[in-house]
Amino acid sequence: MKLVSDFKDFLRDTVNLNQTRIDLLSDRVDAIEAFLKDSDWEPQILRYIEQGSWAHDTIIRPVDKGEFDADLLVKVKPVEGWSAAQYVKELGRVFRDSKRYGEMTVVYDYCVTITYADDCKIDIAPLVTDRVYQGTLEVCNKRDDEFDESQPIEYTRWVKEKNSYSGNNSFRKATRLIKYIRDIKKRFSCQSVLLTTLIGHRIEWWDKDSMAFADTPAALQTIMGRLDDWLQARPDKPKVENPSLPSQDFAELWNDTQYANFRSFVHKYRTWIDEAIEASTRADSIEKWRRVFGDEFAKGENVKKAEASVTERARAFFMDGAAHLDGLVDTVIDYGVGILPSVFNKPPHQQTPPWPMADIVSRNVQVFAEHSGTRLKGRGHRISSGEALAPRGGLWFDVRVNKFQAVPSDCYVRWRITNTGAAAMAQRCGRGGFEKPTDGDRRWEGLQYRGIHMAEAFIIRRSDDRVVGQSAPFYVVIK
Structure with missing residues (x-):
């Protein structure tokens, strides 16, 4: 049923x-x-342009105490003699030197990010126009x-x-729902611009007024069905062209x-999704x-299930001493780490901290x-907690x-690495102790044993x- x-x-x-966050975002922008207008940033500002999910009206509420991002482009005229890096560095300087934004500012490759105390951050990126010829637009790397x-x-x-x-x-609403699945399940990685592009290519002009997009669940079923068909026909990573700039391949984000x-x-x-729509009864x-x-879906409904809930099944795995069996790993891969019982985080072989606790221990630590193919390789791809990974690389x-x-x-950092899983335990690799960082504060860990591990x-x-x-x-969920 729909x-x-x-x-x-x-x-x-x-x-x-929600509207409260939207209004607050507007006030902050x-x-x-106003701050940039009164600053000593040299470029002449022509206009501000909303970008990303905010501009597309596909932005969603953060899940699991996460953050929502808003992207703001600052369209400027070129400054004679400036390199691409100067636009970003100088923009970062004016924010970092201010009393209002100084401690909230981080400068990245393309933008300056202002992170607020709640769940919002705003990325501000220079967009240079007419530098090469009339009408060109360039972001700054x-x-x-480079431009x-x-x-x-x-x-x-x-x-x-x-x-x-x-x-x-219905197309926008289905896009938000797919983003929600990504964020709440944490089963796959796909940056929003790549996901939006993949979804956008699943609807064409001849779909207008058709039943395939008549309402939200119909649009969701149509998009996921078409996307799955397209992906299954491509076992190897395909090219995903930026529709507004075909030379750019968004698939490079994977x-x-x-x-x-x-x-x-x-x-x-x-x-x-097909099974949910084909179900014959509301319950x-x-x-x-x-x-x-x-x-959270239809949360006002008290639906009696014919079998135990997923969380109860996960708890049964654990309480039966089968926390390291494949059944729990497969269940977590399907439903996410949110179904794990709280006792999972404290297995018997995990060590307690050898240091005493201070009077105040901050939990605002992220x-x-x-993920990288080898320890010596450069920057890898960002992954989410609970994302299912193959036993390759680290x-x-x-x-x-x-x-x-x-x-x-x-202060200094120590990492507690806790391994679980039948393979790790059989190899006597059921680690649960503390490790020093590998490089600075960072720690490298290889991916080898199937299981649900923790750092x-x-x-x-x-x-x-x-x-x-x-x-x-x-x-870290290893398949």
């Missing part, structure tokens, strides 16, 4: 960015624009000190055109493993939609991970405090060897 009314409620109450051609306005126009072919904004994982899970979710349909979206773990700040110099960062004050910060577990 359950159109339930989808309307689910989007409004759970998926869509106005403040940034600070790392390589990269960009067509953000044309891309936004393309997304809006695709949405115009659907009824009741590695081969991430593409294979995305392909696999789109196929799985396509099947689940059965709600249960099947919850397999896709979690228990672990990030990049991960570089890094740590930040207060969302984006480096660990203070008066945690502990921050210890040098003056008294007390723990002052501890991260939540970063889950």
Whole structure:
């Protein structure tokens, strides 16, 4: 069953960015624009352009206490003699030197990011026009000190055109739902611009007024079905052209493993969506939609299930002493680490910290991970906690405090690496102790044994060897 009314409620109450956040975002952008107008940043500002999910109206509410990003382009005239890097560096300088934004500012390759105390951050990127010839638009690559051609306005126009072919904004709504699946399940990696492009190519002008996009669940089923068909016909990573700039391949945002994982899970979710729509009773349909979206879908309904919930099954695996068996790994791969019982994080072989705890221990400590083929390779692809990975290559773990700040110099980092899984235990690799960083504060760990593993960062004050910060577990699921 489609359950159109339930989808309307689910989007409004759970998926869509609520109006309070939208209004606050607008106020913050106005403040940034006023700040730049009065700053000593040299480029002449022509206009500001919304970009990304914000501009496309596909932005969603952050899940699991995450953040939502808003992208703001600053269109400027070229400054004589300036290199690409100068635009970004100088923009970063004016924000970092200010009392208002100084501690909130981080400078990246293309943009300056302002991170607020709540769940919002704004990326501000210079967009230089008419540097090469009249009408050219270029973003600035600070790392390589190069200008990269960009067509953000044309891309936004393309997304809006695709949405115009659907009824009741169903294309945009389905796009938000697929992003929600990505964020809540954490089963695959796909940056929003790549995901939006893949989705956009699944609707054409002849779809206008058709039943395939008549409502939100129909649009979701159509898009996932067409996307799955396209992916299954391409076992190897294909090219995904930027529709507004064909020379740019968005598929470069993936590695081969991430593409294979995305392909696999789109196929799985396509099947689940079909089963939910084909269900003959409301209760059965709600249960099947919850397999896709979690228990927030139709959350006012008390649906009696014929079998134990997924969480109860996971707890049964654990309590029966089978936490390291394949059944639990497969269940987590399907439903995400959110179904793990709390006791999973404290297996018997895990060591307790040898350092005493400070009076105040910050939990505002974040672990990030990049997947790389080898330890010596350069930057890898960012992965999410709980993302399913093949047993190849490894991960570089890094740590930040207060969302984006480096660990203070008066502290040091130790990593607790906890392995689980039948293969690791059989090889006597059931680690649960503390390790020193490999490079700076970062830690390298190879991917080898099937299981659900954890990495945690502990921050210890040098003056008294007390723990002052501890991260939540970063889950590594090896297939």
